[in-house]
Amino acid sequence: MSSGTDERVFENDERIRLGIWGLGRGLSFYKMCEALNMDVVAGCDYNEHMRQRFLECNSDAFATGDAEEFLARDFDAVLLATYCPAHADDAIACLNAGKHVLSEVTAFHTMAEGVRLVEAVEKSGLVYNMAENCPFTAPNMYLKRKWEEGLFGELMYAEYEYVHEVLTLSYTYIDGTPIDPGNKPHSWRSWINYHYYNTHSLGPMMYITGLRPTRVVSLPGRQRLPGYLMKGIDGMGGVAPSLISMSNGAVIRNLMGATTNDSHIHRIWGTLGSAEQVDGELRLRLGTGGGSPKLRVQPRWEKHTSLAEGTGHHGADFWVMYFFAREILEGVPAPFDIYTACDCTLPGILGYRSQVDGGIPHVVPDFRSRQDREAFRADDSRQPRYDVERGLFPPHAEPSIARSFSETVRDLVNSTRKYRAFRDWRGIAPDIQEPSQLLGIIDEAIDALPHLQSAQQRARLIIRSCPDSDGARVLAEILELSDEEITSRPEYAQELGRDRACLLRETNASGDAEGERSQSGTSSPS
Structure with missing residues (x-):
């Protein structure tokens, strides 16, 4: 993918062969690579749809869902954007494979992981940066x-x-x-x-x-x-x-x-x-x-500036990649070393x-000090983790119903937010300095209502199927926010339409009054 500019960043003509491990967040760095002497040659993600997106951007690259196969390829550096709690072990695997590492945040999840990561970087002699942007x-x-x-x-x-x-x-x-x-x-x-x-x-x-x-x-x-x-x-x-x-x-x-x-x-x-x-x-x-x-x-x-503008996080993503490439190519230490x-x-x-x-x-502690590190070498304490593999529902749950949860909760949250924005702002409409803004909010609520009512029905089906599950609890909490008894009624769409018409009249009346006040305030004295 072209950077869209002919600006030269490094005098060095050496190219860095880059692999991206984790193609969700990782792919967002892609478009700045060419200008920074980087050629993306490999990608790894266990999600097929992520790999397909990656190959659409770079059809000549290698893509796999197998980490060992990925790390066995011949390239120089890894942009590591795997799951946050896995960053330390994944970074160590990259270093052991002889590859420089740019790791997404945070660098590690336990004190002991931090000790192992520091010592793996020191042993490797390779570049390690954390991609804090x-x-x-x-x-x-x-x-x-x-x-x-x-x-x-x-x-x-x-x-x-x-x-x-x-x-x-x-x-x-x-x-x-x-x-x-x-x-x-x-x-x-x-x-x-x-x-x-x-x-x-x-x-x-x-x-x-x-x-x-x-x-x-x-x-x-x-x-x-x-x-x-x-x-x-x-x-x-x-x-x-x-x-x-x-x-x-x-x-x-x-x-x-x-x-x-x-x-x-x-x-x-x-x-x-x-x-x-x-x-x-x-x-x-x-x-x-x-x-x-x-x-x-x-x-x-x-x-x-021309390269940074338009890249992710207000241009900050460019500089993360720039400092990483510069350290590999020119040996200049990056701000976020190990x-x-x-x-x-x-x-x-x-x-x-x-x-x-x-x-x-x-x-x-200061992990530059071996003495400081030693005190935490065996400290693997961490917060409790949810059992993701067990999932949100009991084993006896009807698969077709339980597996509709993630789409249902996404739709329910998004549409509930549109409804609640209107409901809550409508309650203080007289206090809004620009009443016309409320029209845009109610328009979004009107557009979201069919999605809200559909998601409410699907959520109720899941709750009835597995009432004591974590998934049911989550859905019930969002349903309560959605004012289900009000918004699920077929006639609520007409009520929203009437409310919009009323708001439009109020807004026009407010605008007319403001215009009269403005004219009165600027007229010449008699």
Whole structure:
């Protein structure tokens, strides 16, 4: 696939033969490879439909569902995007096969895995990078440059967020395709605690300041959103905040989780100045005081803007691949080598542990030190895992009914969200500053209603078939959100239509009144 530009990145003409292991997330990196001296020659995924997508992009490549067959091929490096809890063992397998590794986050899932991974990298002499991408947006790379120039002074405090509600991904693949077979949840997104996915918020704070975490503490929060599989403090259905001490004595707040407000607010305070990113805008406060001028700035990358723009995660994915290729081709160390990957991964594992322990702080070891590693060589403790192979239903469940679960829950969640958006906003319609926006929301609810009613019927069939199953509990929680007694009625479509007509009249009347006020306010005095 062409990069769409003739811009030359490396003077070196050497090509890197790349294999992609995990063709869901992994394939999203594909289009930037050519410009970075990479030729994608192999792909591996156990899902047939993922392999087909891969071959549609690169018909000359080798594709297989067998990892051993994949690693036996002759290529130089692996982009590793397998299941999160498998990253350490899969990365070690790649290193043992003589291949450089760019591993998706996080680097490992237990302390002992981290020890094994560090020592495998050291033994191999090969390049290992963790593909933490959020530090490489234009605003964060701009802040990194200015921090190194001394503009902000020493870090005092920072708080970055990666609050991302991903309920449907508990039951679908990353492209939205329902899990097959449909009576099982996702292999890891259905149960993993959000502390284990801590790097997208912690990584930028580390990258900008050049500091490493030294201690972490997290209090348990027990509230969970409906529809998630794991109860209590496990699973992805709640918030996972932690406070982290940094190597200069500063404190940062690292917030992950699933809430009713996806949020990526970033704020960082130095002894000389501060910065905040809110709703895609970067503002700095400079002048050494809390009331000093705060102005919006326009951050830019220093180079390769045309290549980075349009790639995933606001251009950040390009830089992940760039730093990996540059280290292989030119020997320049990348920001997230194995040791920095450990610094970024460990606070998540220990943050979860602190949460379970009721808020006891944990020291973050430095895995550069063999002595620090030795203390955790046998520490394979981890959060409880859902038994994905057992599935969501008992063995006696009717297969055709149980296997309709993943598609049913996906459709039920998506259509319920459309309905609830209208229902909840309609209740405070007089308070909306731009009432016309509510028309778009009700139009989406009207379009979603047939899908909602179909999903409700399918969900009820599953619940009646296996009322005590985990799948039934999940569906029942979403059905409650959908106001099933109201929305399942055949006449509800007509009621929505009448409500829309009423809203349209109200909006037009509001617009007329606003126009009259505007004219009155601008007319000349008599």
